[in-house]
Amino acid sequence: MNLNVPRRGGRTVAGFAVVAIAFGCAPKDPTVKPTPVKIVTESTGVGPPAKQGDLVTISYRVLLEDGRVVLSDSGYRFILGTGSVIGGIDDAVAGMRVTGEREILVPPQLHWGRIGYGDDAIPPDAMLSIDLRLDAID
16 A cells, blocks of 8 residues: 555545645645645754655555544655655655654645545545655755
């Protein structure tokens, strides 16, 4: 199991927003809606911040509201900002620095939503808590 974007009928089922909005900044364009991803905690890290187009390597744990870990991986690589991961991950990793960590809350409409994932590993309409660590920017 991984954080790849779920697909249904060949179409992506994920929402994305401007990175600045994800981090609580006021939008420059009033037509842009804020993303419902919430950063709960974070630590800074070192070096330059990750930006769209960077190849990043992360470690993550996905937890349900009851605290159960349902997915985890280390050394997971993807190109930031391409929408190749579930909603909220691109937004949360953008701006992170190597060794930085963030805990985010991701609502169902940004991940597997009403369909759930993996034989009910993630039940339908679950709120997810995701612990992220940025391991590298290549």
